[in-house]
Amino acid sequence: MKKLLIIFLAVYIPLGCSAQQQTTSETKKQPNIILLFADDAGYADFGFQGSKEMITPNLDKLASEGVRFTQAYVTHPTCGPSRAGLITGKSQYRFGYEENNVPTYMSEVSAVDGTEMGLPVEEVTVADYLKKQGYATAIYGKWHLGGADRFHPTKRGFDEFYGFRGGARSYFEYTEEPKDHMNKMERGFGNFEEHKGYLTDALADESLLFIKKNAKANKPFFAFLSFNAVHTPMDAKPEDLAKFPELTGKRKIVAAMSLALDRAVGKVLDKLKELGIDNNTIVVFTNDNGGPTDANASSNLPLSGIKATHLEGGIRVPFLMKWPGKLTPNTTYTKPICTFDLLPTFYMAAGGNTTDIKDIDGVDLLPYINGQNKERPHETLFWKRDARAAMRKGDWKLIRFPDRPAELFYLPDDEAELNNLAAAEPERYLKMYKELFAWETTLERPRWLLKKEYERRDVERMDKHWPIKDSQ
Template sequence: MKKLLLIVFTCYIPLGCSAQQQNTSETKKQPNIILLFADDAGYADFGFQGSKEMITPNLDKLASQGVRFTQAYVTHPTCGPSRAGLITGKSQYRFGYEENNVPTYMSEVSAADGAEMGLPVEEVTMADYLKKQGYATAVYGKWHLGGADRFHPTKRGFDVFYGFRGGARSYFEYTEGPAEPLNKMERGFGNFEESKEYLTDAIANASLDFIERNTKANKPFFAFLSFNAVHTPMDALPEDLAKFPKLTGKRKIVAAMGLALDRAVGKVLDKLKELGIADNTLVVFTNDNGGPTDANASSNLPLSGIKATHLEGGLRVPFLMKWPGKLKPNTVYDFPISTFDLLPTFYSAAGGNNTELKDIDGVDLLPYINGVKTERPHQTLFWKRDARAVIRKGDWKFIRFPDRPAELFYLPEDERELNNLADQEPERYLQMYKELFAWEATLERPRWLLKKEYEWRDVERMDNFWPKKNTQ
């Protein structure tokens, strides 16, 4: 009898342990992570943002399935610095990535020029961190973080790259090569090949093989789809243009380009569902800066300002996050966040310990979204470019200009920044002025500088898209 009991007991232990190990494995299964990143899209140009002109059913569905953020900010109002902050999880101003868009189309900028301007090689990227957690990593589309070989995505933590190193290119195949070599389509490192597909579709389609391959290998993956839509040039497919008979000019074209962007997003989301991995995938959609209304007819309403300005229309962007079972669907998060929060959020979701992240400014957003933490993720946020600079402290926003006195706004009652409260709040005005300068004193000097004429141009653009200035 004792022998029988012993046999039963020893059989029970392995069975119990096996079930426990299986449950633990399921609990700790790492999510796949997909970052869908638009380029120069207008704040208002999506159905989930209230647009009645744009057709964005896939993104609208994503919004209904996840969390929509009403006060999501980029780290800079232009493409290159914004991407540098996003991918490092820190304020790019702290390593001198302040001034410029890493242009491949200007000369005489500074000591470093063209392809030599890029994300410093000592900075650790989002992909670097996720690879440490066992992720396969890929980036598709626009890089814009340096054209020289040492800045290449495959040397910055990404296993796979299909896209272009520069900042803007045709959406159609180049038959004779682009004027700027950095805008050639490249697969991997140094393998240049043009696609015959419309570029927005090509970016999405290229990612599907990576998603499927790693799903079959049971390996968690991070896919960064860095679309160049809806950045200029204004290229659209005839069949997409036909969907907007009531629109004309650039507004018609940007709507068609936005439709293609939404279609590309739909392809990715459909693939997740087809493979049965949608419930274990964290998906984020956002944009690199405010829309440049003067260039592509995008709309940032009801916000004032456009790309390259420090008004809300230059800094605040659409932002969606979906993670089934982890985030409540069809919800809204109203406190300010920043795109540099994505790195620690992804790292935490991947099972990493955020104390391992050194010298970053972002925070893990998940406990804030879920209500575990009820305070704001950020009490203070900063931006600057040359003599212009901004501090947002709580709900107050202070803007310093190069050609007029600084102004102070209370955003909950004035998101269009029309009512300067500097005279009514002199103590707050002075305190924020000093705090902004104290922050600037901690920064690295800019690694390169634009000609001053470009700064003058952007101040003019600000006034042209600031209603209170237009009425004076």
Template structure:
């Protein structure tokens, strides 16, 4: 019996310790996903991209916590088509979403017009893919993918919508209905104009309610904060304007609008920390196209070009991904990627198999970021609008114009695209030109067309913001 006592003690002690001290083993959770999507922001207008004028501490902090993409591209240099590529994970040219935004007054040769123009209902969205993975999904802010009810976010894979269906609206509540009813705020399908709330702040506040609700229910969520900042109209609060005494005109206003965008980001990031879910949340920040310097005084330097052009300043955007435990903090990724890569990246993070994604052009970026795959995510990228088009193949880029010969640039040594190498690289020039045309022959015709006067205006905008003096 004496020899049994130590044995009994040894057996009893670990069992008692386990019952009293060891925490329960939790099953790994799917990460929450937050997409912060700016509108018409300038490539150079963030502290993490070197701006000395803008005040963006929260976005700078986010950049320090994740990976910054040095060559992130959108699928189109204007709002609507860019969003179509983002939300479907594919080149929107393949389903004819090429020409411009919807709904719009600019179409003149279309089978559909106004509110009837939109993201084809047969195209599957980011929201639908994540709903299938068990996520709660919501959009806050600008939709701009169709005005008719069948295009509404709540019919396209999102459980909640607080925002507006159109492309641009006041940042302050309307006292009278605007000319375009698509720019009225909605909660679900019901019109809902906030009182005395600056829209950028309201988008953050509404998204936080969604985040809190799902965190409490222990359910994974996808929150798409689709800001209209810093798109026109140029609206800012007096408090934000006062922070920029050394600036003037639209440059001062866009700085104040960017400050509000940064503040909204900070609200969301602080809430994640407060709820204890920051370590299990992917946060992405990016923009829908290059800044329209002539409209909102944004800056894309040192890149030439602005929104609506195929120069780097029209199609290259800031992009940050924070994924704690999966992506190294304060890192950079240098190969070209596209915003259509976000859908498969999110889907894979949610536990999905990217082989199940049908006709998607994007790729899961995580293996590339982490060095498991050392090749380029994309050897070739394409852009097009009417007669204008561009191809990025490796480190070379060819741009085709309607009113002059195509030009060829070597981007690593000439990101401002000032040194045309077409005459020095005739074989490469011909090969890339033919490849661009072959790609065009494989895509759908545009579902709607712009009046030619707008195409001409964009060519003039390109010339104004593309020169050796580059006077942005």
């Protein structure tokens, strides 16, 4: 009997250990990461944000399967600087990426970098960090972080790139090769190849090939779908326009463009499920800045302001995150976060060590979302452009203007920023004003400066969309 017991244990124990090791190995498997990034979308222009006009079933489903963030901020209210903050995990003002997008014409700019304007090559990107963790990395769509070769995505940590270097282009294939290399579709480095069909669909289709390839190889991947939808030009497919017979003008077109964006998101989510990797994939959806209502008829309601302003409508964006088994489905997170939090969040999820991340401003969001850390991810956030600036400290927000006294708002009671409390809170007002200036003194000088006429234009745009207009 003893002999039989010994034989049984000899066989059973290793099998038991093997099963336990396998389970441990599975739980430690690195998650795939997909970042779905919209361009110039309105805060209110999704079903999960309450829109009754837009048709976004795939994003609405993503919201029900993950966490919706009600106070998510970008690092800047325009495309290029916002991307610079996200991709480096830090406030881009600290390395001089402040003024605006990389300008198109040198006659309109004074620049430290001359024709070589872009994301400084010494800055480490989220793709750089994830490659160190063994990830395959790819970006599809809009780059907008410098057109010179040394700023190219494939030199900034991305293994694959299919997209364009500039900030905007046609959604339809060019019949003739564009003279400006920033507008050309490019595969890899220097291989110009126009897409077929509608660009938003094409970008999703390209990403599916990358996803399938790496899933088959059992290799963790990071796919950054940097859509240019719904940025101008206002291009939409006729069949998408037909879905909105009750709308007219640009509002009709932006609705059709949003439908295409949602369809592209659906393609990606469906592919993850088809491949059986959806339960081991982090999916984030967000936007680069507030909607430019005057350009594409987007809506930021109930927030005041638009793109390029420091009002909530310029800097607060829709934000969703899904991670099965790690995040509770169909929940909301109400404390302020920022898009520069994505780099440390992704890196830690990939198995990275916080001591490896140098000189960033973002934090790993997971402990905050799950309630392990009850504090706010950020007590203070800052924004700046030329003489204009803003800061949020706790629930208070100060906005400094170039042509009038600064104003103070208490956001829980006034997210539309209509009730200036500067006179009622003089001590708080002065303290925040001084803290904002103290922060500015720590920054690198801007790498380029636009003509002052652009600043005047944006102040005028701010006034036009503040307070909230019914036409928005």
